[in-house]
Amino acid sequence: MKAGLVVLGVVASVWMSTAHAEDITLTLQEYPPYMGDALPHKGLLTRIVVxxxxxxxxxxxxxxVPNKRAIDGVRMGLYEGGFGWAKNPEREKDLxxxxxxxxxxxxxxxxxxxxISWKKLPDLATYRIGITSGNFYSDEFDNLVKAGVLKVDASNSDVSNLRKLNAGYIDVLPIDVEVGPYLIAQNLGEDERKNIVCPPQAYWSAPLHVVLDRKNPKSPRWATEFNIGLRRLLESGQLNTLLDQARKDINQAK
Structure with missing residues (x-):
């Protein structure tokens, strides 16, 4: 009788631990090293989200999925969620x-x-700034370019701009603090890599979020559950550990 009770207790324990287990389907876009299907852990951001x-x-x-579909598919209800997106008033109607x-x-x-020593963006007015066509560099940056304060030189890729920087055709290249070193490590030769530095002084930051289909009745609960899980990772110190290991694995992969 006691053995039967023990077995029943084990079964109940297992059932309770899995009763609330479920799946959520998220789109994965290409933006290395944050996200990417071929990256270790599918990227830095992906590691934390999962x-x-x-x-x-x-x-x-x-x-x-292709980058545009990564968010449009969620807005259309084709997928339950995605991640790696900054807040946008228009998107918040659907997400x-x-x-x-x-x-x-x-x-x-x-x-x-x-x-170059600088404190504010206008301090770079006399320098040649490389930009990549199609990239967004902040409202302030765009406004200063439109006003003629900042002088930009456009290329078709960040890698092309890094090579122009190495050759001295541009003076500075605005780029994300993780993306810059990743692209340098993956695309430039050893001598080129030694010639470029990306100081951590930031001129703009944009928080990234998980986005969920507003029409899905599960989304409010999923958002709450994710926020709880994220806080648990942060408070336990696991978040930084996971990031450090993922960054090491991604940088070593080539």
Whole structure:
């Protein structure tokens, strides 16, 4: 009789631990090293998103899609959620946003030995600033360019701009603090890598969130569960540990 009670107790314990387990389907876009289907852990941001949901016994199932579909598909109800998006009043009509996960932090990569001292964006008025066509660099940056205060030189990719920076054709390159070093490590030769530095002084930061389909009745609860899981990772110190390991794995992969 006692043995039967023990077995029943074990079964009940297992049932209770899995009763609330469920899946959520999230879109995965390409923005290395934050996100990417071929990256270790599917990217830095992906590592945290998956772990935060897992804290609450929710399995994040990732679907790799083109970048535009990564958010439009969620807004249309084709997917339950996505991640890596900044707040936008127009998007908030269709989407529920979680608490911020990480923030993009825009810095200026420069040629080693020719570092520029600056405090505000207008301080860069006399320098050649490389930009990548189609990228957004903040409202303030765009307004200063339109006003003729900042002089920009456009290329078709960040990698092309890094090579122009190395060759001295531009003086600074605005780029995210994680993206810059990743692209340098993945695309430039050893001598080129030594010539470029990306100081951590940021001119703009943009918090990134998980977004969920507002029409889905599960979304408010999923947002709450994710926020709880994210706080648990942060308070336990696991968040930084996961990030450090993912960053190491991604930088070593080539």
């Amino acid at each position: 772990a935060a949901f897992a804290q609450q016994k929710i399995t994040a199932k990732l679907v790799a 529920i946003y979680t608490d911020p996960i990480l923030s993009l932090s825009m810095v200026f990569c420069q040629k080693r030995g020719r570092e």
